[in-house]
Amino acid sequence: MKKTFNTNPNKDIKILKSLFLLIFIIFLNILFIYSYSNAAEIIKHEVKLEDKQIYFEAVGVLTPKTITTLSSKVMGTITGFTKREGEDVSSSETLITIDDAEINADMAALEAGLAEIASNKIELEKNLALAETGKSAAAAQLDLASSTYQRIKTLYQSKTIAVQEYEKAEAAYKMASSKMSEAKAQIEVIISKRAQIDAKEKQLMANIQKMKRMKQYTVVSSPIDGRITARQTEVGMLASPGMPLVTVEDYKNMLFSAVVPEQIINKIKIKDQVKVIVDVIEDQVFVGEVSEIAPTGDVMTHTFTVKIALAYDARLKSGMYARGLFEKETVKKISVPTDFIVKRGQIFMVYTSENEFKYVRPGTSYGNLTEILSGLNPGDVIIKK
Structure with a gap:
C-alpha cells in the first residue's frame, strides 16, 4: 500500500517569508546597537582661545599647622x-x-611637717595668752609701785620719813619695772617665734603646692x-x-609651605586663593588660602616663605612634596581636556575624526586641562574615541 503526503506550497512560502523577515529585523537591531554604541563612544570638543591665568610655580612641602613635642x-x-x-x-x-612614688613620699613628709607646725602654733598661742596675762599683772604692780614710790619720795624730800622707807619703796618700784620689762621681752620672744613658725609654714605650703604641680607633671x-x-x-x-x-x-589643619622669589612676593596677599598640586595624588588640584607671609626673606637665595592653609583631606600627609600655583598674569591660550591627547612614544596627537589626527605640542597641565602650545587653532573640533 503506497503512502501519500499532502503539500501546500503557499504555506511553505509564507513560513520562509516570516523567517527571512525575522532575521532581517534582528540584523537591523544589531546594526542599530552597534552604530549607537560607536556614536556614543565619540565625544567632541571645540577648540577655543580662552583667557588663562599664567601661574608661577613654587615648590614646597606639607606641614601641620601645629606640631608639639611633649617633654618630661x-x-x-x-x-x-x-x-x-x-x-x-x-x-x-x-x-x-x-x-610618682617619690613625689608622694615627699608630699607626705611635708604634710607631716605642716601638721607639726599647726600643733606648735596652738601651744605658742597658749604661751602668748599667758604672757599677756603676766604682762597685765606686771603693769598693775608697776602702777602701784610707781605711785607708792612717788608718794614716799615726796615725803622723803620733806624729811618726813626715814631713808629706809624711801629705799624700800624705790627697790619695790625697780622690781616692778624689771618684771614689766621681762613680761614685754617674753611676749616679744613668743611673737618672734610665731613669725618664724609662720614663715616656715608658708614655705612648707609653697613646697606642697610645688609637689602637687610635680605630681600633675607625672x-x-x-x-x-x-x-x-x-x-x-x-x-x-x-x-x-x-x-x-x-x-x-594637628593633621587636620595642613599647611603648604612654599618658597617664593622676591620678584612676586609683593603680588601675594593674605587670603589669596592658591592652587596646590600634590604629585602623589593624581587628578586632584587643591585650593588653599594664604595664611602667612614671612616678613623677611633669605639673604642668600632672595626667597620668602609663604604658608597656604588647606582644607582637611585624609590623603594629605605631613612631609609630602607639593607645588603651588600663584597667579602671575592673564593671557589668551588654547587648552583641551587632557584625556583627548593621545601619546605615541614621544609624539602627541589629537583626533579630528575617526581616521584623521593632528600632531600637537602640549604645555603645562592643570587638573584635567592641558595647554596646547602648537598644532591646534580656535574653531578646530577634536574627538575622543
Missing part, C-alpha cells in the same frame, strides 16, 4: 603609654604616666587634637626634665 618636667620611670604612632588623640587626653596629656607621629621613649625608661617623650601633629 620631672624625673621618674615611665609606667604607662596609652597610644602608639599613627593613633589619633584628643586634647587633654592622657598619653604617658610617670612613677601625667602627660595632649595639648591638641591630633595624631601621634613619633614616640621617643618606651615604658620602663627613665624620664628626666626636658627629655622628649612624644610628638603630636
Whole structure:
C-alpha cells in the first residue's frame, strides 16, 4: 500500500517569508546597537582661545599647622603609654604616666611637717595668752609701785620719813619695772617665734603646692587634637626634665609651605586663593588660602616663605612634596581636556575624526586641562574615541 503526503506550497512560502523577515529585523537591531554604541563612544570638543591665568610655580612641602613635642618636667620611670604612632588623640587626653612614688613620699613628709607646725602654733598661742596675762599683772604692780614710790619720795624730800622707807619703796618700784620689762621681752620672744613658725609654714605650703604641680607633671596629656607621629621613649625608661617623650601633629589643619622669589612676593596677599598640586595624588588640584607671609626673606637665595592653609583631606600627609600655583598674569591660550591627547612614544596627537589626527605640542597641565602650545587653532573640533 503506497503512502501519500499532502503539500501546500503557499504555506511553505509564507513560513520562509516570516523567517527571512525575522532575521532581517534582528540584523537591523544589531546594526542599530552597534552604530549607537560607536556614536556614543565619540565625544567632541571645540577648540577655543580662552583667557588663562599664567601661574608661577613654587615648590614646597606639607606641614601641620601645629606640631608639639611633649617633654618630661620631672624625673621618674615611665609606667604607662596609652597610644602608639599613627593613633589619633584628643586634647587633654592622657598619653604617658610617670612613677610618682617619690613625689608622694615627699608630699607626705611635708604634710607631716605642716601638721607639726599647726600643733606648735596652738601651744605658742597658749604661751602668748599667758604672757599677756603676766604682762597685765606686771603693769598693775608697776602702777602701784610707781605711785607708792612717788608718794614716799615726796615725803622723803620733806624729811618726813626715814631713808629706809624711801629705799624700800624705790627697790619695790625697780622690781616692778624689771618684771614689766621681762613680761614685754617674753611676749616679744613668743611673737618672734610665731613669725618664724609662720614663715616656715608658708614655705612648707609653697613646697606642697610645688609637689602637687610635680605630681600633675607625672601625667602627660595632649595639648591638641591630633595624631601621634613619633614616640621617643618606651615604658620602663627613665624620664628626666626636658627629655622628649612624644610628638603630636594637628593633621587636620595642613599647611603648604612654599618658597617664593622676591620678584612676586609683593603680588601675594593674605587670603589669596592658591592652587596646590600634590604629585602623589593624581587628578586632584587643591585650593588653599594664604595664611602667612614671612616678613623677611633669605639673604642668600632672595626667597620668602609663604604658608597656604588647606582644607582637611585624609590623603594629605605631613612631609609630602607639593607645588603651588600663584597667579602671575592673564593671557589668551588654547587648552583641551587632557584625556583627548593621545601619546605615541614621544609624539602627541589629537583626533579630528575617526581616521584623521593632528600632531600637537602640549604645555603645562592643570587638573584635567592641558595647554596646547602648537598644532591646534580656535574653531578646530577634536574627538575622543
